[in-house]
Each structure stands twice: as structure tokens, then as C-alpha cells.
Amino acid sequence: LFRLTVKRVFSTSHSSVDSEEMKKFQRLAHKWWDEEGEYSALHSMNDIRVPFIRDTLLSMTSDCHLGSPLSGVKILDVGCGGGLLSEPLGRLGASVTGIDPLEDNIRTADQHKSFDPVLAKRIQYKSSSLEEIVEESMETFDVIVASEVVEHVADLEMFIKCCSQVLKPEGSLFITTINKTQLSYVLGIVVAEKIMGIVPDGTHEWEKFVPPEELERLLESNGFSVKAVNGMLYNPLSGSWSWMESTSVNYAVHAVKLGPQGQSSPTEALSEMESGQPSATAGPGM
Amino acid sequence: TSAAMAGACGRGLLAPLGGRLRAGPRAPLRSVAAAAPLYDVVVSGGGMVGSAMAAALGYDIHFRGKKIALLEAGPRKEYDHMPRSYSNRVSSISPGSATLLSSFGAWDHVCSLRLKPFRRMQVWDACSEAMIVFEKDDLDDMGYIVENDVIMSALTKQLDAVADRVEVFYGSRAVGYTWPLPSPSCDTSPWVQIELADGRKLQTKLLVGADGHNSVVRKEAEIKNIEHRYDQSAVVATLHLSEATDNNVAWQRFLPTGPIALFLLSDTASSLVWSTSHEHASELLAMDEESFVDSVNSAFWSNINHSDFIDTAGAMFRSAISLLKPSGTAVRQLPPSVAKVDPESRAMFPLGMGHATEYVQHRVALIGDAAHRVHPLAGQGVNLGFGDIACLAHHLSAAAFNGSDLGSLKHLLKFETERQRHNVSLIAATDVLKRLYSTRLAPLVLLRTWGLQATNALPPVKVRILLYREG
Numbered sequence: 172l173f174r175l176t177v178k179r180v181f182s183t184s185h186s187s188v189d190s191e192e193m194k195k196f197q198r199l200a201h202k203w204w205d206e207e208g209e210y211s212a213l214h215s216m217n218d219i220r221v222p223f224i225r226d227t228l229l230s231m232t233s234d235c236h237l238g239s240p241l242s243g244v245k246i247l248d249v250g251c252g253g254g255l256l257s258e259p260l261g262r263l264g265a266s267v268t269g270i271d272p273l274e275d276n277i278r279t280a281d282q283h284k285s286f287d288p289v290l291a292k293r294i295q296y297k298s299s300s301l302e303e304i305v306e307e308s309m310e311t312f313d314v315i316v317a318s319e320v321v322e323h324v325a326d327l328e329m330f331i332k333c334c335s336q337v338l339k340p341e342g343s344l345f346i347t348t349i350n351k352t353q354l355s356y357v358l359g360i361v362v363a364e365k366i367m368g369i370v371p372d373g374t375h376e377w378e379k380f381v382p383p384e385e386l387e388r389l390l391e392s393n394g395f396s397v398k399a400v401n402g403m404l405y406n407p408l409s410g411s412w413s414w415m416e417s418t419s420v421n422y423a424v425h426a427v428k429l430g431p432q433g434q435s436s437p438t439e440a441l442s443e444m445e446s447g448q449p450s451a452t453a454g455p456g457m
Numbered sequence: 458t459s460a461a462m463a464g465a466c467g468r469g470l471l472a473p474l475g476g477r478l479r480a481g482p483r484a485p486l487r488s489v490a491a492a493a494p495l496y497d498v499v500v501s502g503g504g505m506v507g508s509a510m511a512a513a514l515g516y517d518i519h520f521r522g523k524k525i526a527l528l529e530a531g532p533r534k535e536y537d538h539m540p541r542s543y544s545n546r547v548s549s550i551s552p553g554s555a556t557l558l559s560s561f562g563a564w565d566h567v568c569s570l571r572l573k574p575f576r577r578m579q580v581w582d583a584c585s586e587a588m589i590v591f592e593k594d595d596l597d598d599m600g601y602i603v604e605n606d607v608i609m610s611a612l613t614k615q616l617d618a619v620a621d622r623v624e625v626f627y628g629s630r631a632v633g634y635t636w637p638l639p640s641p642s643c644d645t646s647p648w649v650q651i652e653l654a655d656g657r658k659l660q661t662k663l664l665v666g667a668d669g670h671n672s673v674v675r676k677e678a679e680i681k682n683i684e685h686r687y688d689q690s691a692v693v694a695t696l697h698l699s700e701a702t703d704n705n706v707a708w709q710r711f712l713p714t715g716p717i718a719l720f721l722l723s724d725t726a727s728s729l730v731w732s733t734s735h736e737h738a739s740e741l742l743a744m745d746e747e748s749f750v751d752s753v754n755s756a757f758w759s760n761i762n763h764s765d766f767i768d769t770a771g772a773m774f775r776s777a778i779s780l781l782k783p784s785g786t787a788v789r790q791l792p793p794s795v796a797k798v799d800p801e802s803r804a805m806f807p808l809g810m811g812h813a814t815e816y817v818q819h820r821v822a823l824i825g826d827a828a829h830r831v832h833p834l835a836g837q838g839v840n841l842g843f844g845d846i847a848c849l850a851h852h853l854s855a856a857a858f859n860g861s862d863l864g865s866l867k868h869l870l871k872f873e874t875e876r877q878r879h880n881v882s883l884i885a886a887t888d889v890l891k892r893l894y895s896t897r898l899a900p901l902v903l904l905r906t907w908g909l910q911a912t913n914a915l916p917p918v919k920v921r922i923l924l925y926r927e928g
Contacts, residue, residue: 204641206865215867221859238521240858259860286647288495 187333188272188300189325195373196252200275203253204283209371212405212412213255213319216347219403219412220318220423221259224345227399227425228314231343231436239264247312247337249301250320254280254294260316261293268312274298301333308337318347321386322379331393340430341437344395347403347423351380354419362407369407383418395426396435493658496524496624497863498853499651500665501631501674503529505548505605506825506842507667508612509558513850515616515623516561519857525623526659527616528651530630536610539570545693545802546605547728549707549720549836554843555601558611562618566611567603573721574598578707579790582894583759584767584902588789600836602707602720602728630654634664634677637820649820649864663864665822665849667842670811672827678818684811684830687891689715690738691808691833692731695799696753701725708792709834710757711894711905716834717756719792727793729753730833738805749803750795757792771906808832810888812881816873820864822849829880834894835887841880848875 199209206214229240236242242264248257251269253276261267261284271277277298284290297304315334324330334344349359356377363369387397403421405412412421427435497520500511511527514520550558550572558564576599581588591599616623635650648660666674675682701724709718715732722728731741731753741749811830816823825842852868861868893905 206867217861218859221861225858225860237518238523238857258862262857262860282643283641 187302187324187326187330189323192323192325193273195371196273197275199371200253200273200279203255203276203279210253210255211410212369213252215410216318216403216405216412217256217259219414220256220345220347221263223401223423223425224260224314224316225263227345228343236264241265244313245311246314246316247308249315249317249334250323251280251296252276254283254296256316256318257294257296258284258290261290265293265314267294269294269296270299270301270304271296272298272300301330301337305333305336310337310339312338312342314338314343314345316345318345321346321348321381322375327381327386328389328393331389331395335394335428338428340428341435342428344390344426344428345423346386346426347421348386349375349380349421350418351377351382352419355380355421358420363405367407369405383422383424386424390424390426394429396429397424397426398435399423399425493650493660494524495648496526496659496661498523498663498665499526499528499649499659499661500667501528501651502666502668502672502825502827503527503531503625503627504667504669504825505608505612505839506846507665508609508616509563509843510665510667510824510846510850511623511625512561512563512612512615512619513557513846514853515619517850517854517857519854520622523622523857526661527623527625528629528631528653529625529627531627533625533627534609534613536606536613539604539607539610542799542802543695543722543726543728544604544606545695545728545799545804547602547720547722548605548608548839550601550603550608551837551840551843552598552600553847554840557843557847558608561615563608563611563615566614567607570607570610571723572601572603572607573723574601574705575707575721576705578709579792580709581711581789582902582906583710583712583756584763584906600707602722604722626653629657631673634674636678639819661820662862663820663822663853665824666827667823667825668827670809670826670830672823674821675813675823675827678821680818680823681814682811683814684809685888686807686809687732687832688734689732689808689832690735690805692729692733692738692741692803692805694729694749694804695722695802696727696729696750696795697797697799698725698727699794699796702793704790704793706790707836708757710792712756713895716894717753718834718836719757727795731756732808732833735807742803742805746798746800749798753795753798758794767902767906774906810884812884816845816876817866817869819866822869822872824849828876829884831884831887832891834891835883837883837887841883844879845872845876848872 202209225240228244234243240263241260244265246260246265246267248260248267248269251257251271254269257267257269257280269277269280271280277296280296284294284296315338317330317334321327321330338344349355359380360375360377364372364374383400387400390397400418401423402415402418403412403423404415405421429435498514500507507527507529511525514523514525555564558567576597578591578599579588580591616625630653631651632654633652635652637647637649638645641647646660648662649664651659651661651664653659664674666672666678668674696719702721703724704721707718707720709716712733714734714737717731718729720728720730733741741752744752809830810832813823813828816828824845826838828845829841831838831841849872852872853863856863856865856868
């Protein structure tokens with residue numbers, strides 16, 4: 172399918188948001204929290220993406236807050252939908268800001284968190300695109316999660332640039348998305364949407380799937396250092412996700428925004444300062 | 458349309474949760490519910506199992522910062538010091554249960570009070586010479602005889618130490634439960650509402666029913682229970698032996714009317730659990746102390762139920778085994794003889810068996826006797842409950858560390874599957890044993906005689922029964 176996407180000037184709204192994509196999700200705005208409904212696969216994805224985010228962040232710090240492992244961490248959940256990922260991160264102690272261009276999604280998310288006073292305080296939702304919050308949120312967040320989002324954005328490079336702007340130096344970016352391969356067409360579109368109804372029909376367009384090589388290239392040329400790329404596999408019979416070697420269908424990425432001297436972690440900065448040499452991981456796009 | 462069909466088919470494959478989400482029409486409006494304090498977990502029932510569940514969560518590292526409540530209908534009991542005399546309610550604690558109790562520091566307290574380990578268990582038939590001896594290869598402790606009051610004292614002490622995390626409500630009977638709707642809605646609360654007898658209300662993300670075999674939680678959740686009343690009652694008493702013994706053996710003899718078991722509490726005191734018909738139980742309670750002691754001794758020593766036929770058949774089988782497997786017959790030890798019974802220590806309670814068809818529903822989990830009730834002949838009752846706790850606490854801890862909604866069926870179903878797999882076979886086997894041993898009919902006696910002898914002679918089988926009981 173040939174699709175026209177309108178490219179607008181950087182600072183105005185909606186430039187990475189695709190209005191056709193928004194229409195698809197509008198229909199299902201109130202279905203997010205039905206664990207057995209249309210979004211059941213996203214619910215069960217929490218079983219691997221939450222530990223992935225949690226353990227990666229825990230390994231990068233020596234702080235220990237038992238019972239609240241992500242306490243003190245400011246997270247931006249881009250394309251938060253109904254808050255399926257924001258809530259577990261909030262329960263683990265993080266301060267979460269969830270943004271989604273669709274107002275109905277935000278309404279559902281707000282409504283769902285409102286019954287839990289702890290979550291109601293820790294999570295803030297806002298109906299907005301990423302570009303719209305850039306100006307007021309420069310280098311504000313420790314972590315950005317963009318899970319099952321980049322395959323829906325109109326301009327991926329723009330999206331990544333905005334992520335970089337709102338992320339603190341040495342902050343982490345977590346992305347989960349779908350590869351663009353024959354296998355992902357067969358499994359991700361034909362089987363998942365048309366045959367088994369794991370994902371509502373028409374949710375994804377294969378043209379917009381992002382191969383990990385391209386994602387890595389865009390990240391590295393926009394001030395990020397890619398730390399991990401892991402394949403993910405969904406088992407429709409058990410309804411559960413697992414990690415796998417191959418990234419040919421679903422995959423997850425962890426990238427770190429390089430600091431002012433091109434370092435991606437405090438210890439690297441220290442060693443650079445001592446040796447007077449720039450770190451080997453400095454990206455060309457700095 | 459094909460999409461709708463695909464949707465239905467896909468969900469069909471994906472949904473083991475199908476019938477578990479109750480359509481309860483009684484979920485309250487938001488405004489009413491908003492005032493009641495919200496807990497992460499409420500345990501209903503402050504007995505050994507409920508208290509241990511609350512303690513297990515209270516000490517769990519991933520539950521720091523969570524709010525836990527324990528509801529107990531009775532008053533708070535003080536256990537400052539143990540009375541000199543032994544209580545007539547004791548439990549046989551398996552090593553697995555001891556491990557659970559030590560995971561939150563309660564076992565140390567039990568050890569500092571009083572308990573008696575046993576290393577060997579002799580089980581034999583009244584109708585034949587057949588006998589089986591249970592013991593571990595390394596002569597380790599097989600189990601511990603502990604008074605229930607001692608366990609409660611230890612649990613209460615450990616709960617007091619985490620009072621900032623676990624709120625215990627004494628004298629608080631829950632009179633009503635209101636269940637959330639299966640799918641989220643704007644007006645109604647997603648939590649379980651609990652109303653106490655004094656009008657106070659609580660809300661919780663997960664309700665754990667540990668309220669015994671007549672569980673109100675189970676009934677209100679409309680979970681079907683398969684139950685059967687045995688035509689038996691158990692008589693318990695505290696006995697004093699004729700002479701001090703340094704044995705660490707537990708004794709159980711299967712009489713046609715039911716098994717009689719003796720567990721040592723100290724060198725001279727022991728606890729009796731005698732399962733027998735209701736009439737006989739009432740007689741035992743009514744008779745004077747001397748006659749009672751005579752009945753007990755007779756039950757352990759008399760050979761009145763032997764028949765020549767069975768004795769001969771049994772002896773033949775035994776010599777056959779000793780030819781094939783020289784070490785396959787065990788030395789029979791003589792049970793101790795009883796001198797007197799503690800006054801006021803005789804009591805009886807009816808026996809039954811029960812098993813809940815489901816252990817969990819959305820935001821509800823059953824543990825202990827609320828989920829399963831078993832005949833005391835296997836000495837397993839409370840150990841099954843402690844096993845439930847170890848399993849449920851493990852899954853809840855993982856769920857908390859994943860930031861999951863604690864009441865979600867996803868991890869609750871994992872607990873149910875693991876425990877049902879373990880419990881059902883043991884409960885069924887106990888029931889079969891109970892029925893098999895309730896007869897004098899020669900063929901069945903022969904069957905169980907040979908079975909017992911064969912089991913005793915075959916190490917792998919004997920060891921396996923042992924390991925199974927430990928769970």
C-alpha cells in the first residue's frame with residue numbers, strides 16, 4: 172500500500188503521529204483492560220518486557236530499594252495506550268508519565284489507575300504526541316519506553332530525535348517492535364491478524380515494520396549506543412512470550428543516550444577523563 | 458465475518474481463564490467503596506495456616522511497602538509461657554513445613570519452646586502381622602510433633618515483629634464479601650469488598666481464604682466443594698507412658714474400626730489420635746480413665762483380629778520375600794504401653810474429607826483446609842496447608858517483583874495447578890487407604906497385608922512415599 176504521510180515542521184504537533192493509525196486504535200480504546208480480549212497478547216508481554224526493563228535498570232545502579240526496585244526513576248511511556256505497561260512500572264516504584272495521542276486511550280488509562288491510590292500518584296497521563304512535550308521536558312526523563320509503537324509512527328528518525336531530547340544523558344531507551352521479514356509477514360500479519368485473531372485485524376502494516384539493523388543505524392546516528400537486541404517469540408497456544416535468539420519476528424532493543432563526552436555510563440566518563448581519549452563508543456552524530 | 462471468527466477462535470485457544478470471572482451483580486458504586494482502606498492482600502482466617510500465610514508475605518522482600526491484613530474471628534491469645542501440661546491438639550510437622558516456618562524465623566521460636574522429632578514410623582495392621590517401617594536412609598528427622606499452641610505462639614511473635622506491614626484484626630469476623638465485576642467499569646470498584654461484623658469495611662486486591670473446611674470465602678465465591686463425611690470421629694488425648702523411652706518412633710496401627718496413632722511429645726508423654734466410629738468415640742470419652750487406658754493398650758497390643766488363615770498367608774509371603782531380598786523385612790519394635798491419661802485432655806471431633814474444585818478465582822485464593830480436608834491417618838493435614846503457602850507465596854512474590862496486579866488469575870492459576878497436582882493424589886490415596894483399612898474381609902486384608910509387606914521390602918517405593926509426605 173502506498174501511503175502519503177504529511178511531513179510537518181519540527182515544532183508543530185503530530186508530525187510523528189499518523190492519523191490513520193490513530194483511527195485504528197480509536198475503535199478499541201475501551202478494550203485495553205480486558206485481559207482475555209483483543210489486547211491479551213500485550214498483557215502477557217508484560218511477563219518479559221517488565222523484567223527486561225527492571226533488570227537492565229537494576230544492573231546499571233548500585234542502589235537497592237527492596238519492594239520498590241524502580242524508586243526514584245522517571246520514566247516516559249510513549250504510546251502508552253490504556254496504561255498496560257505504565258502500571259507495572261508504577262507498581263515497581265517509578266514515576267511514570269504516559270503519553271498517547273488518542274484522548275480516549277488516556278481516558279481509559281486515567282480511569283483504570285484511579286482506583287489504586289498508589290498508582291494514581293505515581294503515574295500521570297497526558298493526551299499528547301512526543302513532539303508536543305519536547306519543549307517542556309528537555310532532558311527530563313531517566314528512561315523512555317516505546318513498546319509496540321515505532322511500527323506505527325510516521326517518521327521514525329524524528330521520533331528518535333525527540334526521544335533523545337527528552338532523555339537525560341546516559342538515560343535508557345527501551346523499544347519493542349516487529350521486524351520486517353517474510354516470517355514476520357506470515358506470522359505477524361497473516362497468522363496473528365487474519366487467521367488466529369491474536370491481534371485485531373488491520374492493526375499492523377508490514378510496510379511499516381522496522382528491521383533491527385535500520386533501527387540500530389538510526390539510533391547510533393542520533394546519539395545513542397545500542398546495548399542489547401533480543402528476539403521475542405509469542406506462543407499462541409499458551410498465550411505467553413519468551414526470548415529467542417532470532418529477531419526475525421518480534422524483538423526488543425535497549426539503547427543508552429550518550430553523554431556530553433560521548434560516554435554511555437558514568438564509569439566510561441571517568442576512564443575517558445583519566446586517559447584523555449574519547450571512548451570508542453562515541454557516535455558519529457554527536 | 459472471518460475477522461470475528463478468527464477473533465473468537467484465537468481467544469478460545471488463549472483463554473484458560475474462561476469461566477473464572479464471576480458475573481457478580483453486587484459490586485458497589487465508586488463513591489461508597491472509596492472510603493474503605495485498600496489492602497494488597499487480606500488473609501481471612503487466623504489459624505496456623507492463615508497466620509503463616511500472612512507471615513510469609515510480611516517477611517517477603519518483594520512485599521516491602523505492601524499492605525497486608527489478617528482477619529481472625531477469635532480474640533488475641535497470649536502465649537507468654539507454655540503450661541506444664543501438654544495440649545491435646547498437636548500436629549506432625551514435616552521437614553518441608555519446618556523449612557517454611559524457618560524462612561520467616563518462626564521455627565527457631567518453636568524449637569526454643571518444645572517439640573519432639575521422630576526418626577521412624579511403624580505402621581501395622583490389626584488383622585495380620587504385616588508392618589511397614591518408614592525411616593530416612595540417613596536417619597535424619599522424619600518429622601516433628603509440635604503442639605498447635607506452640608506453632609501459634611511462634612507465628613504470633615513473628616507477626617508482631619512486622620506489625621508495620623501486617624495488620625492483624627482480632628475479634629473480626631467477615632460477614633460479607635462483594636466481588637468485583639469480571640471486566641473493568643468506570644462506576645464499580647475493581648477490588649474485593651469485605652464487611653466485618655462490626656460494620657467496618659475493607660477493600661483488597663487479593664483475598665486469601667484460610668478459614669477452614671467450612672470456609673465462608675469458598676462458599677461466598679460459589680466454589681464447588683466435593684465433600685464426604687466419614688462415619689468416624691477422632692479421639693485425642695494426652696497420655697503418659699508406663700516407662701520413659703528415648704525412642705523417636707511414631708506408631709500407627711490400623712484397626713478395623715479405624716487407625717490408632719501415638720506420637721511422642723517427650724520421654725514420657727505422648728499424644729493420641731484414635732479415629733473410630735462415632736459411638737465408640739463417645740464411649741471412649743465417657744468411660745473412666747482406667748478403662749480408657751486399658752482400651753488404648755488393648756488396641757495396640759491385642760491380636761484378637763488375627764485369623765490363622767491370614768497369619769499363615771502373611772508368614773509365607775514374608776519368607777518368600779526374605780529369600781529374594783534378605784534385608785527386606787524389618788525388625789518389629791514393640792509400641793510403648795500407656796499408664797495414664799491426662800485428666801480433661803480427652804476430646805473428639807468428627808472427620809471428613811473435602812476438596813474444592815477450584816482453588817482460585819479472580820482476586821481469590823484458597824489455602825489449607827478451605828481448599829482440602831483430609832483424614833488424619835496420613836498425618837498430613839497442616840503440612841498440605843503449609844505446602845500451599847510456600848507455593849502461593851512464591852508466585853505472589855514473583856508477581857510483586859514483576860509489578861503485576863496481585864489478584865490476576867494468571868499467576869493464581871499457576872499456584873492452583875501446582876498444588877492440585879500435588880494434593881489430589883495424596884488426598885485420593887489417603888481416602889483409599891482409609892476405606893481399605895476399614896474392613897475385616899479376608900481378601901482385602903490379604904491384599905493390604907501383602908501390599909504392606911511388599912512396600913516395606915521395596916526400598917524405592919518406601920522412599921517415594923516418604924518424599925511425597927514431606928511436601
